[in-house]
Ligand SMILES: CC(C)(COP(=O)(O)OP(=O)(O)OC[C@H]1O[C@@H](n2cnc3c(N)ncnc32)[C@H](O)[C@@H]1OP(=O)(O)O)[C@@H](O)C(=O)NCCC(=O)NCCSC(=O)C[C@@H](O)CCCCCCCCCCCCC(=O)O
């Protein structure tokens with residue numbers, strides 16, 4: 001809320017706070033500007049924020065209550081600012097995001113502190129800059145740069161903003177004084193050349209191509225998310241239409257997005273991600289009371305698929321890292337892989353490559369010697385998914401590492417308590433489950449065992465934040481949250497192959513839904529051997545399987561041996577160049593359908609007397625997604641996740657669930673729980689041997705209670721005390 005307006009004669013200073021209720025600020029800005037306009041003692045106006053911050057833009061929570069016809073609109077007040085006959089200067093400290101940058105674009109001059117940053121992040125909230133930003137920015141900095149900022153929502157620092165022409169001056173200190181000085185200096189000068197609405201967008205010979213290429217690019221990346229495409233359309237309007245008509249088009253597109261379910265979903269994710277940082281446990285420990293210990297040196301054990309990505313993430317965050325392997329050959333392979341990942345990352349971020357301190361080799365040490373781990377503040381184990389091996393390593397670590405060291409495991413599913421039992425410090429043992437590829441994926445599931453201390457949880461969460469990841473605290477059970485839900489999803493995908501689908505058909509349906517990768521491409525990337533090892537560990541296949549067990553049954557449950565058969569044929573996915581697809585060579589990324597696999601599936605169905613049938617996209621989606629969601633309800637009821645938001649954050653940042661669909665639990669709430677229940681009932685009747693299709697008791701209860709909104713679900717959960 002505009003909380004302070006004081007006169008620094010002859011400059012009128014308008015201050016407003018960080019995140020604003022649009023209507024209150026808009027009203028206050030309107031009054032302030034009008035007052036300054038009519039006061040003959042005022043020669044110029046400076047608009048600034050409080051406490052070193054210009055503004056983070058509109059209050060996102062307020063969007064749900066914006067009514068058509070809300071007056072005065074932010075856009076009209078920005079017009080008022082621009083039309084003012086007295087120069088208006090924006091003094092930007094901290095950040096100017098969204099509507100705040102739009103206010104600054106309405107000002108005649110913009111001065112920023114060197115540490116300030118600006119951006120139009122609306123696209124990430126399922127919207128577009130709705131107060132003239134899509135029309136003024138292209139007029140100020142040209143179409144290509146405006147498209148880049150508006151369609152990605154990226155923030156730029158003052159120096160870059162100056163280069164782009166967004167701001168006029170950078171100050172090392174005292175931005176407001178500098179703005180007042182500038183306002184005094186320009187007072188009385190003509191303002192038309194400073195009014196962006198009067199400017200033409202700079203014409204370019206290849207403008208049509210720029211706009212159509214931008215459209216193709218955003219459509220390809222958006223996976224069904226509408227806002228980037230609408231942003232391009234709005235910028236296109238700035239090129240093709242006069243300012244006022246462009247503004248009308250911007251408003252039309254904004255309203256369309258505002259009323260779309262996608263904007264609601266993306267705004268839900270914004271808050272869910274933040275809520276996930278505020279963890280609590282049933283013992284009363286929480287983010288408020290537990291403080292993270294400083295972590296300077298981290299050791300990573302195992303430089304396979306996951307270890308190398310984890311090391312890369314740590315080095316990128318400038319942490320000192322020791323990486324350990326089991327033998328010289330693996331160490332060399334791992335070291336080469338890390339080096340190449342770091343080089344690739346540096347080439348993606350040239351500004352890092354230019355910094356002399358970037359990826360300092362002194363920060364990274366490769367070793368075969370466990371004793372080097374002695375002074376590590378925190379160790380992350382990423383060896384094979386094998387309980388005996390992990391326990392052996394944790395036993396060793398417990399003896400070698402200094403008493404304060406935290407011991408983390410990257411296990412995908414194994415019991416944290418059992419791993420901790422191999423140490424003399426179970427309170428310092430925790431799961432830090434990174435996702436593949438670990439240098440890219442944002443999620444780390446933080447799994448605490450029965451004895452894990454609050455400080456250990458806080459430290460693991462702190463480490464995740466330091467390296468730019470999103471930690472979500474979950475309870476300990478087989479597969480935790482993400483993989484426990486992934487199991488019925490992947491199981492359905494394989495059952496669909498048995499029944500007649502091809503991997504590509506299943507992947508296409510789920511990629512069409514918006515996933516980064518369909519289940520088979522994802523499994524090939526992660527490595528089929530990881531699941532195989534786990535199934536062998538559980539006695540579902542391999543030497544521990546009781547002789548005479550039918551190939552497609554485990555107990556009375558349907559089982560598909562297809563993934564095991566692939567592994568027995570040496571098909572581990574991308575790493576071996578063959579999996580559910582074929583690849584040009586081991587490690588190559590482009591998945592091509594493999595005739596061998598299709599023939600293999602035909603022979604498999606014949607051998608098991610399965611009659612292939614046509615399965616439509618609706619059935620593929622419902623069976624894969626609704627069984628996953630069903631497990632999510634079970635997880636909530638068991639207290640393994642503390643709320644649906646945590647599950648959604650896990651799925652968006654760990655499994656490539658399309659953000660504009662808000663995560664599986666949010667998606668379920670938009671479909672309606674009665675429909676999910678009815679479909680699960682239908683499929684479980686058709687497949688009584690798939691217990692994971694039987695609707696969870698918690699889902700049934702919520703439907704019985706009248707399908708309450710997601711925010712109320714947990715008040716009906718069955719568990720007495722959270723396992724978290
Ligand atoms: C600001 C950040 C960079 C800070 O990051 P940091 O890591 O320091 O902290 P947190 O992220 O943890 O945040 C702390 C705390 O603050 C909450 N919060 C942050 N930003 C917002 C916000 N914008 N709104 C609400 N709450 C916010 C956050 O949730 C945390 O609290 P919590 O309790 O959850 O822990 C970072 O937070 C950040 O990036 N924020 C988002 C910034 C952003 O996206 N800004 C843009 C907002 S959208 C906008 O400005 C839209 C404009 O284009 C204006 C459009 C005007 C529309 C008017 C048109 C109406 C049309 C209606 C139809 C009428 C028809 C007619 O009249 O004709």
Ligand SMILES: NC(=O)c1ccc[n+]([C@@H]2O[C@H](COP(=O)([O-])OP(=O)(O)OC[C@H]3O[C@@H](n4cnc5c(N)ncnc54)[C@H](O)[C@@H]3O)[C@@H](O)[C@H]2O)c1
Nearest residue numbers: 302303304305306325326330382383384385411412436526
């Ligand atoms: N691959 C994935 O997508 C994925 C995702 C999340 C978690 N995980 C989990 O991460 C862990 C590692 O999986 P991965 O896919 O990286 O396996 P991987 O087979 O690619 O790599 C394991 C590495 O550990 C090394 N190793 C084995 N024993 C060792 C020892 N005694 N000392 C030092 N190094 C040793 C191996 O040489 C190998 O390089 C597993 O627990 C797995 O379940 C895997």
